[in-house]
Amino acid sequence: MNARQIMNTTFHSLHPDASIGAALQVFQQASAESGRRIFGLMVIDDGGHLTGILSMSDILTLLQPKHVHIWGEMDDIDISGLIETMGRKSRDHLVGDIMTTEVITVSGDAHLFAVLELMNRHHIRRVPVVDDGRVTGIVYLSDLFFHLIERIKHETG
Amino acid sequence: MKPDEPAPIVIAPSGAENDFSRLLVGAIMRRQILHQPASSTLRAAITLFIKHKSDALLVVDGGGLPVGVVTKTEVMAAYFSELPLSTGLGDIMAGPVISCAPTATLHDALLVMKERHIHRIYVIDPDSDRAVGTLSYPDFVGVLYRYCCRCEMSLYRRRRKDQTGGRRLSVAEVMHRSVISAPAGETLEQIIGLLASYRIGALLLVDEAGQPAGVLSKTDLILAYRREVPLGERANTVMQRKIRCCRESEELEEAIRLMIFAEVSRLFVTGGTDRSVVGVLTLTDGARARSGSCWACTNSRIIPKG
Numbered sequence: 001m002n003a004r005q006i007m008n009t010t011f012h013s014l015h016p017d018a019s020i021g022a023a024l025q026v027f028q029q030a031s032a033e034s035g036r037r038i039f040g041l042m043v044i045d046d047g048g049h050l051t052g053i054l055s056m057s058d059i060l061t062l063l064q065p066k067h068v069h070i071w072g073e074m075d076d077i078d079i080s081g082l083i084e085t086m087g088r089k090s091r092d093h094l095v096g097d098i099m100t101t102e103v104i105t106v107s108g109d110a111h112l113f114a115v116l117e118l119m120n121r122h123h124i125r126r127v128p129v130v131d132d133g134r135v136t137g138i139v140y141l142s143d144l145f146f147h148l149i150e151r152i153k154h155e156t157g
Numbered sequence: 158m159k160p161d162e163p164a165p166i167v168i169a170p171s172g173a174e175n176d177f178s179r180l181l182v183g184a185i186m187r188r189q190i191l192h193q194p195a196s197s198t199l200r201a202a203i204t205l206f207i208k209h210k211s212d213a214l215l216v217v218d219g220g221g222l223p224v225g226v227v228t229k230t231e232v233m234a235a236y237f238s239e240l241p242l243s244t245g246l247g248d249i250m251a252g253p254v255i256s257c258a259p260t261a262t263l264h265d266a267l268l269v270m271k272e273r274h275i276h277r278i279y280v281i282d283p284d285s286d287r288a289v290g291t292l293s294y295p296d297f298v299g300v301l302y303r304y305c306c307r308c309e310m311s312l313y314r315r316r317r318k319d320q321t322g323g324r325r326l327s328v329a330e331v332m333h334r335s336v337i338s339a340p341a342g343e344t345l346e347q348i349i350g351l352l353a354s355y356r357i358g359a360l361l362l363v364d365e366a367g368q369p370a371g372v373l374s375k376t377d378l379i380l381a382y383r384r385e386v387p388l389g390e391r392a393n394t395v396m397q398r399k400i401r402c403c404r405e406s407e408e409l410e411e412a413i414r415l416m417i418f419a420e421v422s423r424l425f426v427t428g429g430t431d432r433s434v435v436g437v438l439t440l441t442d443g444a445r446a447r448s449g450s451c452w453a454c455t456n457s458r459i460i461p462k463g
Binding site: 078 | 187201207380413417420440
């Protein structure tokens with residue numbers, strides 16, 4: 001069994017020049033359409049090449065106020081409305097400004113256990129599948145798990 | 158540690174005269190260290206600076222040992238030299254890493270930072286030679302403020318006890334009165350040169366009539382670099398047009414709140430009937446003025462003189 005057999009071939013992606021505000025809408029849309037909560041989206045340029053991944057962690061890091069370690073000590077300062085303000089400020093950034101550019105990928109021919117080993121080694125829950133320089137799908141750790149248990153359920157019963 | 162929890166007190170081995178100076182670096186340092194291998198690129202470093210809103214990252218070798226530091230200053234120099242974004246961090250980093258041990262006192266760490274003109278010190282475990290934390294001026298200011306809130310001598314505490322309130326500091330009492338500005342028509346190359354000459358993080362830009370037109374910071378410039386804006390581009394195409402200001406008569410608390418919301422480290426201060434810019438207020442100066450300025454702190458030499 002290889003990556004091609006378990007990957008999702010329908011996936012949402014982002015453009016590096018898209019705003020974070022637009023990216024947040026794609027996260028919600030992708031989650032609604034796929035029936036699962038999407039925590040990471042591939043970033044693909046005009047040439048169809050994978051240039052990065054934008055994850056929940058990237059966005060949460062950007063949302064965190066710069067001076068939190070100072071105002072956390074100042075309980076006499078009114079910070080009501082700070083969450084909304086951070087949201088407005090974050091919307092102006094571009095996906096390409098904060099995406100993770102060093103992306104682990106696999107080819108469609110990669111064996112399921114080779115994919116699993118990569119995911120475990122790098123602590124990642126999704127891995128893009130790239131063939132001939134173009135993204136053909138994405139493998140989620142949860143899909144890999146359910147494919148595996150389907151294959152081995154008779155052995156473990 | 159939660160903000161409302163008291164910092165753990167660790168007794169320093171040498172002569173301490175007050176609770177604050179008995180604190181060790183290891184008790185308040187930030188354990189999350191932004192780091193990258195020397196083979197990583199300028200492009201990756203800028204992405205980390207933007208995303209983490211940080212000013213520095215530690216460069217480590219293949220074994221994870223610290224070999225240098227890259228700050229926005231090094232990135233500015235790379236932009237000025239028109240280095241490609243694929244340049245390795247090992248080629249632009251500053252070194253050796255200025256550090257202290259987790260067992261150093263805050264006072265000693267502050268003295269090193271002051272003498273070496275740095276805003277951040279890395280904490281290195283002498284047994285493993287690995288970085289275990291980092292301490293920057295804002296971290297220090299936050300802890301200082303927490304201690305002062307608990308201090309019997311603090312104005313803050315007296316105000317809370319006395320509902321009539323004590324006299325609050327105004328921006329005018331804390332701000333710097335010298336404002337460095339440049340024409341908004343200057344090139345990015347010229348602005349980078351000015352920032353380096355004055356050792357400052359941002360410049361007020363003025364129009365042909367000498368009126369404030371915008372602000373250009375190192376953060377704006379590294380983002381321009383990341384987006385491959387040519388050095389010959391005019392500053393007014395990249396600058397922030399919204400100038401974060403406060404009145405010199407404003408209470409200091411309100412000015413700090415404005416900086417927190419705007420995520421800036423400085424406000425330009427306006428005064429007079431024409432609301433011209435008369436000074437600059439930094440977050441660190443503002444926070445420090447609210448805390449370690451009483452006789453108890455200064456006499457115990459928590460804040461290095463000068």
